Every structure is written in structure tokens, then in C-alpha cells.
Amino acid sequence: MAAKSKRDQMIDMAVLAPLDWVDERTGAVRGTKWFLFRNVPRDISWMQTLGSAALTAFIVQTVTGAILAMYYKPSSEIDPLTGKPIAYSSIEAITNEITLGWLVRGTHRWGASVFIILLFLHMGRVFLFGAYKYPRELQWITGVLILVMGMLMGFTGYLLPWDQTAYWATVVGINLNGTAPFAGPWLAQFLASGPEIGSDTLPKWYALHMLLIPGALIALIFVHIYLVTRLGVSSPPWSKEAAGRERTAVEPTGARAGLVRGSGGD
Amino acid sequence: MARDLGELNREEYANYKDDVKKEGKGFFPFAMWHDTVMSFVVVCVITALAAVWYFDADGTEPGLLGPWYTEPAEPGTTDFIPRPDWYFYFLFYLLRIFEWPETVFIATVGIPTLLLILLLGLPFYDRRRERRPLHRPVAMVAAVLTILSMAVLTWKGATAKEALGSELVLLVPTWAEEQGFADDPAAVTGAELFAQSGCMNCHVYLGEGNANLGAPDLSEIGRTNDAEYFVRYLTNPAAFGNNVMGSYSYLGQENLEALGAFLEASKGPSEDE
Amino acid sequence: MWPIAFAVGVACLLLGLVISWIVAAIGAVLAVVFGFLWARDVTRDVRDEVPAIEPETRAVADQPSASTTRAVATPQPLPAYTRSRFLEASTLGVGAAIGAVVTLPVLGFTVLPSFTNLEEDEADLGPIENFPEGEYVIASFLANASAGEVSRRTTFVRNNGLTEGGEPSFTILYSRCVHLGCPVQPNGPIDEENTKEINGVELRPVLAQSFGCPCHGGLYDAEGNRQAGPPVRSLDRMTFSIRNGRLVLGELFAVGNVSGTGANATISRYPWSVPGTHVDGVEAWLYPIVPSQVTG
Numbered sequence: 001m002a003a004k005s006k007r008d009q010m011i012d013m014a015v016l017a018p019l020d021w022v023d024e025r026t027g028a029v030r031g032t033k034w035f036l037f038r039n040v041p042r043d044i045s046w047m048q049t050l051g052s053a054a055l056t057a058f059i060v061q062t063v064t065g066a067i068l069a070m071y072y073k074p075s076s077e078i079d080p081l082t083g084k085p086i087a088y089s090s091i092e093a094i095t096n097e098i099t100l101g102w103l104v105r106g107t108h109r110w111g112a113s114v115f116i117i118l119l120f121l122h123m124g125r126v127f128l129f130g131a132y133k134y135p136r137e138l139q140w141i142t143g144v145l146i147l148v149m150g151m152l153m154g155f156t157g158y159l160l161p162w163d164q165t166a167y168w169a170t171v172v173g174i175n176l177n178g179t180a181p182f183a184g185p186w187l188a189q190f191l192a193s194g195p196e197i198g199s200d201t202l203p204k205w206y207a208l209h210m211l212l213i214p215g216a217l218i219a220l221i222f223v224h225i226y227l228v229t230r231l232g233v234s235s236p237p238w239s240k241e242a243a244g245r246e247r248t249a250v251e252p253t254g255a256r257a258g259l260v261r262g263s264g265g266d
Numbered sequence: 267m268a269r270d271l272g273e274l275n276r277e278e279y280a281n282y283k284d285d286v287k288k289e290g291k292g293f294f295p296f297a298m299w300h301d302t303v304m305s306f307v308v309v310c311v312i313t314a315l316a317a318v319w320y321f322d323a324d325g326t327e328p329g330l331l332g333p334w335y336t337e338p339a340e341p342g343t344t345d346f347i348p349r350p351d352w353y354f355y356f357l358f359y360l361l362r363i364f365e366w367p368e369t370v371f372i373a374t375v376g377i378p379t380l381l382l383i384l385l386l387g388l389p390f391y392d393r394r395r396e397r398r399p400l401h402r403p404v405a406m407v408a409a410v411l412t413i414l415s416m417a418v419l420t421w422k423g424a425t426a427k428e429a430l431g432s433e434l435v436l437l438v439p440t441w442a443e444e445q446g447f448a449d450d451p452a453a454v455t456g457a458e459l460f461a462q463s464g465c466m467n468c469h470v471y472l473g474e475g476n477a478n479l480g481a482p483d484l485s486e487i488g489r490t491n492d493a494e495y496f497v498r499y500l501t502n503p504a505a506f507g508n509n510v511m512g513s514y515s516y517l518g519q520e521n522l523e524a525l526g527a528f529l530e531a532s533k534g535p536s537e538d539e
Numbered sequence: 540m541w542p543i544a545f546a547v548g549v550a551c552l553l554l555g556l557v558i559s560w561i562v563a564a565i566g567a568v569l570a571v572v573f574g575f576l577w578a579r580d581v582t583r584d585v586r587d588e589v590p591a592i593e594p595e596t597r598a599v600a601d602q603p604s605a606s607t608t609r610a611v612a613t614p615q616p617l618p619a620y621t622r623s624r625f626l627e628a629s630t631l632g633v634g635a636a637i638g639a640v641v642t643l644p645v646l647g648f649t650v651l652p653s654f655t656n657l658e659e660d661e662a663d664l665g666p667i668e669n670f671p672e673g674e675y676v677i678a679s680f681l682a683n684a685s686a687g688e689v690s691r692r693t694t695f696v697r698n699n700g701l702t703e704g705g706e707p708s709f710t711i712l713y714s715r716c717v718h719l720g721c722p723v724q725p726n727g728p729i730d731e732e733n734t735k736e737i738n739g740v741e742l743r744p745v746l747a748q749s750f751g752c753p754c755h756g757g758l759y760d761a762e763g764n765r766q767a768g769p770p771v772r773s774l775d776r777m778t779f780s781i782r783n784g785r786l787v788l789g790e791l792f793a794v795g796n797v798s799g800t801g802a803n804a805t806i807s808r809y810p811w812s813v814p815g816t817h818v819d820g821v822e823a824w825l826y827p828i829v830p831s832q833v834t835g
Contacts, residue, residue, distance in 0.1 A: 039290030040297050048297070049304035056305035060312060076339070076689040084338045085688070095320075095334050102334075106316025110331075114312050116353045127388075127409055130397030134275040137389035144385045151353065158351050167339035168348035168721070172754075175720040176357075178813030179374040181825035188813045189830045193653045195791070195811065197341070199686040200652070232286055233297075237397035243290065244282030342679040342691035342741075344714060344722050347753050361719070362755055367771040368822060370718065370815055428753040431724055464726035464751030467758065468767070479756040479768065510767045512760045516748035517727060 041235040041243040047129075048233055050122035055221065057115035061153075062214065064108040071098055074206040076162055076199055087162040087202060112154050119147050131234040139231070142224045149217045156209035162202060170205075171197060274395060347428050355423030356416050362426065362478060428476055434461035441472055445488075447531035456528025459521055463514070471532070481510075486534035493526030500525060541577035548573055654834050660684055662692075662788040664740055667707065667781065670698040673801075675725060677714075677743040680788070684739075694777060694788070695725060695750065697761075699802040708802035712750070712763045713775040713791060720814045721754035723774070750774070762797040762804055771817050773797055776806065795819035 004012070023029035071094050075086040082089045094101035123143065126132055132140035159170045174197070178188030193200035235242035291297075315331065322329025326336055340346070350358055357378060364373035392405065399406055438457045439448070447453035460466075466475030470483040477483075491499075500522055503511040514522065548569030555563025662680040670676055675697045683690040692713070699708035716723045727747030734743045748761040758767040763774030773796055778789035795807040795818050809818035812829035 036294040036298070037292050039286045040293050041286055042289050042291050044297060046300055046304070049300045052301040053304045053308045056308050057312070060309065076687075078688050088335070088338045091335060102320045103313075103316060106320050107312055110315035110319065111312045113352065114308060114315070118308070124409070124413070127405070128399055130399075130402065130405075132389050133392070133395065133397065134389075135279055140389050141386055144382075148382070154351055154353060161335050162339045163336040164339055164343070164346050165336045165349065167341065168346055169350045171715075171720045172348045173350065173354075175814045176361075176374045179371045179815035181371070181375075182827065184375070185813045185816055185826055185829040190650060190653045194657055195831065197689065198683070199689050200656075201689075232282065234282075234397075237399070241289070243285035244278050245285070247281060339689075340691070341689060342693040342714075344677065344693060344724050346722055348721055361769075365755060365769045367718075367765070367769055367817075370769055370771055371822075371825070374719075374815060430753055459728060462726075462728045463747070464724055464749070464753075464758075467724075467751040467753055467756050476753075476756050510758070512749050512758075512766055514726075514749075516761075517746060521746075 035229060038229070040233050041241075043235050043239040043241050043243075044233055045236070047125050047236070050118055050125050051228070054115060054118040054122050055225075057111055057118055058217070058221065060111045061108060061115060064104050064111065065210070065214075067104055068094065068108055069210060071101065072160065074160070074203050076202045085162045087160065091161045091163075112157065116150055116154060119150050123147060129234055130237055135231055136227070136234070139224060139227045142220050142227070146217060146220050146224060149213055149220065153209060153213050153217070156205045156213065159202065159205045160209065167197070170201075271393065271395070278395070345430065345432050347430055352420070352424065355421075356419035359419045359423035359426065365479070427474065428467070431462040431464065434466055434474060437461065437472075437474065444472060444535045445532050447528065450527060450531060452524045452527040453531045454528075455521075456524035456526065459517065459525055460528055463517070468510075472535075484529065485532060488530045488533040491530070493523065493530040496526040496529045497522045541573050541580060544573035545570055545577050654830055657834060658683055658685070659790065662740070663738075663782075664696070664786045664788060665735075665737060665742070666784055667698065667786050668784075669735065669742055670696055670709070670786065671744070672698045672700050674698075675745050675747055677725065677729070677745055678740065680740045693722070695745075695747075696786070697801075702802045707781050709779050709786065710762065710801070710804070711777040711779055711788060712759075713777060715775070715814060716752040716754065716757050716770060717765075717772050717774060717793075717814045718752065718755060718757050718768070718770040721752050723750045723752045723757070723759070726751050762800055763794065764797050771815060771822075772819070775811060776808075793818045 019029050071090060073086050073090040077086050078084065079086045079089045082092075084092075091105070094105050096102075126140065126143070155170075155173060159166045174188050174191045177191060178184045180187065189195060191201075191204075192198070193204050232243075235244065319329065319331040320334070322331065323333050326333050357373075360373040360377060361370075364370060394402070396402055435458055438454065438461060441457055442448035442454055447457070460471070465471075465484075468479045468481040469475050470477045470481075470485070472485050487496075497519075499506055499508075500514040500517075502513055502515075503509075504513075514525075517525070548566050548571070551566025552563050552570055553566070555561065555566050659682050662682065664670075664678050664680060675695050677693060678696045679691055679693040681687070681690050682692045694714060695710075695712040697710040699710055702708045714723050715721070725745045725747035726749045727745055730744040730746065734741070736742070749766070750759040750763070751757065752759075752768065752770070756768045757765065757770040759770070759774050760766045763776065765771075765773060773794040775791055775793050777791055780787050780789065791811045793809040793811045795809055797807070798805050807819065810829055810831040812818065812826060812831060816826045816829070817823045818826075
């Protein structure tokens with residue numbers, strides 16, 4: 001074995017040694033390598049990018065949301081300085097005054113719509129490919145739950161600016177839930193924090209939007225990605241080289257014809 | 267050789283793993299390259315939407331993608347029409363279809379719950395191993411119908427318009443010009459009353475108002491009857507077989523006559539246009 | 540020596556309870572320490588050498604005593620309920636207890652306040668002279684002054700004059716549509732010139748005897764009964780009282796149907812529940828108990 005060049009030795013010390021140190025103790029490096037370099041079917045294409053695109057949109061939402069939380073004030077009390085509800089004033093400030101606030105807020109608002117569109121497209125693609133069948137049933141179920149949680153995020157987030165659109169869409173939405181038999185009126189009263197929307201409603205919806213539903217979403221996404229990594233991505237079912245295709249015996253022709261019993265010579 | 271479903275499934279999956287091991291390509295860089303490009307497109311689209319939204323609008327003035335925000339929330343308003351975000355439009359429009367009191371809960375919770383149960387249970391009632399779309403007619407037809415109906419419902423929800431008295435009143439000068447009654451003060455007063463008295467919650471007039479409740483379009487109603495008829499009708503709709511409208515006699519005789527003049531002048535857009 | 544010291548400790552403790560707590564503390568410490576030493580001395584003969592027994596695992600513990608090879612005779616056969624089983628059970632039990640102590644109050648805190656912390660003030664709408672007889676006035680007020688504008692409510696108030704018994708009668712309709720809660724509009728022009736605003740209460744007379752909801756075309760007549768569209772019951776109403784010639788509003792209630800008009804109307808009253816829920820008819824069975832029946 002040739003002696004390593006000086007440059008290689010330097011790379012060893014600077015990069016590989018620390019990585020080995022971490023890997024020996026955590027297994028993280030070998031795990032990442034497995035994730036990155038694992039095989040996927042050779043015939044997958046752009047259609048299979050919708051899931052990770054949805055994940056990107058979710059990450060955009062999480063990051064912009066976390067930053068917006070630093071400037072948003074979840075209170076429906078009237079701000080004595082502006083004469084408008086405090087939440088509304090904080091949104092106005094984010095949009096008009098705070099540096100680049102308009103961009104982060106706009107990204108968060110439109111990212112939500114893009115996230116939901118991508119979820120639907122991804123669901124449609126999976127349905128088309130029949131990729132909800134064995135062994136991927138749990139993936140489909142977690143996926144549907146992610147869709148539901150995503151739409152709930154949209155619903156709870158819609159209230160936060162506390163403008164007319166937000167308030168009344170929420171009133172109708174809560175009443176819609178209220179019409180469910182037996183438990184409906186109770187669920188509606190819980191959501192509204194009282195018989196009607198009051199001063200406790202906005203903080204509750206903020207907690208739902210920021211903490212509870214994202215927590216559930218992140219857990220579901222973890223399970224979903226773990227499953228797709230473990231079970232593998234499915235090939236397009238119409239593909240000639242689909243992974244998992246039927247095994248048919250190859251019949252030799254030409255010079256080898258007749259050598260295998262049952263195969264015809266030409 | 268009869269083998270059970272589980273065995274067939276497991277064998278196919280074993281073949282799959284085998285094929286992937288032997289013939290597959292590495293996730294990085296092949297698949298991840300596609301993922302990265304697509305994610306980049308997504309991020310660009312989101313940023314572009316945000317920029318267009320911001321630069322085209324101004325406070326509560328809407329631009330191409332709507333306003334930055336509407337007015338602050340007013341729980342006591344009588345002057346606002348609620349709307350959800352666009353991805354709920356299909357549910358919103360379902361509520362319009364189920365317009366009878368006994369059927370309300372079907373649209374509010376019945377159908378959405380049913381859809382969710384069907385979605386969640388899909389891997390359990392579709393156990394066939396076939397994945398090729400062209401060999402799954404039921405699945406494909408169901409999918410196409412679902413997508414089409416959700417698309418139609420969403421579009422109809424997006425284009426649905428209702429009548430808000432304070433906004434309709436502003437249309438009176440346009441109506442006056444189109445119908446040609448701008449020089450008739452009684453008709454103009456009648457038009458304003460028409461806009462403010464909730465008539466367009468059920469009727470359509472010159473393209474505005476609510477069309478799906480079975481009430482006739484009144485844009486050309488003046489061709490068939492005169493003002494005196496309308497005054498009698500509005501005083502007692504039941505006498506004319508109309509059991510949905512109540513009496514509008516509370517508006518007072520002067521107001522009723524103004525309404526009559528307005529309706530009589532509504533003969534359809536002017537011919538000399 | 541130990542018993543004497545122990546006795547001294549107990550005496551100090553009792554004295555200290557009367558004189559000062561420091562003395563009591565010293566006495567307690569003395570009593571504990573010397574009591575222990577005395578007990579240790581006294582039991583010295585009774586305490587054996589601890590025999591060497593193999594560590595108890597589940598397998599060992601669950602088997603009958605024939606498996607033990609100790610020479611020392613066990614006084615009784617090993618009990619069926621073994622130490623390891625006890626430890627398992629109590630670990631789970633204590634864990635469950637911790638879980639309960641942490642989550643139950645939190646869950647209660649999440650859910651219960653929406654049903655228990657309900658405050659509403661009575662709204663004073665001003666002198667009844669502000670409400671001309673037979674005409675509707677749009678009155679908006681704060682249902683809960685400490686909550687501020689978020690509790691603003693709008694009602695349509697009509698002074699009906701006097702009932703047959705000579706009592707003042709008002710019809711107070713709540714402006715939220717009972718289909719899904721959209722704001723209902725009065726079907727008629729608002730008299731802007733006679734609009735008043737006093738102390739956060741806004742009064743706007745309106746020339747209307749019917750009400751319409753723009754959302755889905757619900758139509759209500761002068762008593763709030765549904766005339767057309769999807770509303771599932773009549774418009775909600777509020778109770779009222781007259782104090783010192785002023786109209787004071789009470790609480791909201793749901794209405795199944797109103798027969799008759801004005802001061803002589805008969806109102807079928809039900810506990811308030813969310814718009815969209817039926818209060819009478821077959822479909823009322825879908826909503827057997829609603830929160831306002833429980834919370835009042």
C-alpha cells in the first residue's frame with residue numbers, strides 16, 4: 001500500500017478522524033451513509049419527487065413560522081396605541097415595518113397553500129402507482145393523517161391575523177364542527193373556549209397551531225420517512241424494469257435452443 | 267397451486283428487494299438530484315408568490331393575490347361574508363348544495379367523515395395485488411370522479427358570489443346607466459332599497475346576487491309587468507302563490523312605489539349599447 | 540447507656556415542645572440516634588448471619604421451593620407472590636400514578652375552562668325611549684366588558700309595547716345566523732341619521748321586518764322564524780329586564796319556533812346551542828345534551 005500523500009493525511013486528520021470519533025460513539029455517520037447510498041429502483045423518476053417536495057414546503061413553513069413567532073403577539077385585546085387588536089397590529093407591523101417581515105410572512109402564507117397542493121399531488125401519485133398496497137399500508141395511513149394535520153394547520157393558522165376574514169371563517173368552521181352528532185356542541189365549545197369566540201380563543205388556537213399539531217405532524221413525518229426508507233420506493237407499475245416484477249423463465253433461442261428442456265429451437 | 271395472498275405478497279416483496287439490490291441505483295446522487303431540483307422549484311414558486319402578493323397589494327387594498335389583510339375582526343358586524351381558505355372551498359360549496367335544514371349535517375360532517383374513512387381504510391378494502399392503473403378500473407374511475415368533483419366544487423366555491431347590501435348599493439349608478447333609469451329619482455331610490463333590503467340574497471340582478479335558491483333573475487322583469495303590479499306583489503307575495511317571500515309592506519307605501527318604479531324600469535340592458 | 544440517653548432525648552423533646560423548638564429538635568435527634576443504638580444492641584443475638592442466596596430472578600422466584608439447594612431449612616415454602624412480581628407491579632403502578640398526576644390536571648386544564656370559566660355581564664342598552672315601538676333597532680354591545688371588543692354582540696331589538704298583562708315586551712334577536720353563524724343582515728335601509736353611540740353601545744334604527752343571511756340565503760321573518768333557506772331553527776333570542784326605565788339584556792337562548800307576533804308571541808325556548816344544531820323535531824335527538832344545559 002502506497003504511503004498516503006501529505007494532502008490525504010491532512011484530510012484524514014481534519015475530516016475523517018472527527019467523523020470516526022462521532023461514528024464510534026453514535027453510529028450517526030454509518031446511518032447517514034446508509035440513508036444516502038442505499039439503492040432505489042432504477043426506473044424511478046420525477047413523479048417520485050412530490051413527497052420530498054412536500055417535506056421541503058413543510059420545512060419552509062416550520063422555519064418561517066418559528067421566526068414569525070418572534071414578532072407575532074397572540075392577543076385579541078385592543079392595543080391602546082393603535083386602537084386595533086394586538087394580534088392584528090403585530091401582523092401589520094410584520095408586514096409594513098419590520099425588516100423583511102413582508103417576505104417571511106408572505107412565504108409562510110403561500111407556503112401553506114403550496115404545501116397542501118403538494119400533499120394532494122403526492123397522494124394522487126401514490127394512488128396511481130398503487131403504492132399503498134402491501135407492505136406500504138401504514139405509509140398510506142400516516143400519509144392521510146399528515147394530510148389531515150396539514151389542513152388543520154391551515155385552519156388554525158388562518159385565525160391568527162385576527163382580521164375579518166380570519167374571524168368569520170373560524171366562526172363558521174367551529175360551527176361546522178358543532179353540527180356533529182352528540183359530541184359536536186362540546187367540541188365547538190372547546191374550540192371556541194366558550195359558547196362563542198372570546199378572549200381565550202386566540203391563544204388556544206395559537207398553541208394548537210404552533211405546538212400541538214406541529215408536534216403530531218413531525219412525529220407522523222418521522223414515521224412516514226422511516227417507513228419509506230425501510231420499505232423502499234416502489235417502481236412505476238407499468239415499467240418493464242419494475243423492481244419486484246414477475247419472474248419469468250428466460251427461454252434461450254438461437255445456438256442454445258433446445259438445450260433447455262421445454263424451450264423450442266428456431 | 268393455490269397460495270394465499272400473504273404468501274404472494276411476501277414473495278413479490280422479496281423479489282422487489284432483490285431487484286433493488288442488484289439493479290438499483292444509489293439514492294444519492296440519482297434520486298436525490300431530482301428531489302433537490304424539485305425542492306428548489308418549490309422554494310422559488312413560494313418566494314415568487316410571496317413577492318407578487320406583497321408588491322401588487324397595499325394594506326387592505328387587494329392585488330392579484332388578495333390583500334395583505336382585511337379589516338380588523340369585528341364580532342358585531344352585520345356587513346361581512348365569511349370565506350375559508352381556498353383548499354376548503356369544496357367543503358364550503360357542499361354547504362350550498364345541501365340547502366335544506368334537515369340535510370345540513372350531511373354537508374358539514376357527514377360527507378367529510380365518510381371521505382376520511384374511505385381514505386384511511388383504502389389499503390384494507392383494496393387488497394388486490396394489481397398495481398397497473400389500466401388494470402384497476404374501479405380505482406381509476408373512482409379517482410377520476412373524486413378529482414373531478416373536488417375540482418368542480420373548489421372552482422364553484424371560488425366563483426360563488428353573494429350579496430352584501432353595503433357593496434351592492436355602490437352598484438346602483440351602474441345599474442341606472444345600463445337599464446336607463448338614471449333620470450328617474452324614484453327608480454334610483456328603488457334601486458338603493460333593492461340593494462339594501464336583502465333581495466339579492468335570493469335574486470340575481472345584472473349578474474350579481476345569489477342564483478341557486480330558485481328565485482327568478484329580475485334583470486328584465488320590467489318587460490312583463492308594471493310598477494303597480496310590483497307594489498301589489500311586494501305587499502302580499504302569498505296572494506301570487508309565493509310562500510317563500512314575506513310581505514315587504516313594512517317599507518312603507520312610498521318605498522314600495524319606488525321599488526315598483528325601479529323594477530318596471532328594469533327591462534334589460536339598453537338597446538342602444 | 541443507650542436507654543438512658545434515649546430517655547433523655549424523649550424528655551428533651553417533650554420539654555422542647557413547650558419551651559422552644561430548638562430544644563425539641565435536639566431532643567428528637569437524641570432520641571432517634573440513641574434509640575437506634577439501643578435497638579441494635581438489644582437485637583444483637585437475634586440477628587443472624589445473612590445466608591448466601593443466589594440473586595432472585597423471575598425464573599428462580601416462580602419455581603417452587605424444591606429448586607433451592609440451601610442447607611438451611613426455609614421456614615415456609617416461597618410465597619406465590621414473589622418479590623420480583625411485586626417490584627414489576629409497583630413500578631408500573633407508580634409510573635401510572637406519575638402519569639396520572641401529571642396528565643390529568645393538565646387535561647382538565649385544557650378542556651374544562653371552556654365550560655367553567657364563563658362570565659357574562661348584563662348589557663345595559665339604555666333608556667327604553669331609544670327603542671321606538673314596532674321598529675327594529677340594531678344594537679351592538681359588549682357581552683363581557685373585561686374581555687373587550689372580542690365579546691361584542693349585535694342584536695336586533697324591537698319594542699313591542701305592552702303585553703296583555705301590561706308588561707313591557709321586547710323582541711331581541713341575535714344577529715348570528717342559526718345555520719352556521721354568518722352575520723345576518725336586516726332587509727332594509729339603515730337610518731344613519733338617528734344612529735347613537737353611548738358607552739360602547741351602538742344603536743342604529745333600521746327599516747326592516749325581515750332578515751337575510753348572505754352566506755347561503757337564509758331568510759327570517761319579523762319574529763326570527765325561518766322563512767327560507769338552510770337555517771335549522773328560529774333566530775336565537777336574549778332575555779331582558781327593565782331596570783329604572785332602562786333595557787338590560789340577560790342571557791342567550793335558542794328558539795325552536797315562534798307563533799304569534801310581537802307582544803303576544805309564544806316562543807318555544809331551548810337551552811342555547813351552536814348554530815346548525817336542531818333543538819326540536821326528530822333531529823334534536825342527535826344533540827341530546829348540549830354544554831349550556833350543564834354549565835347553565
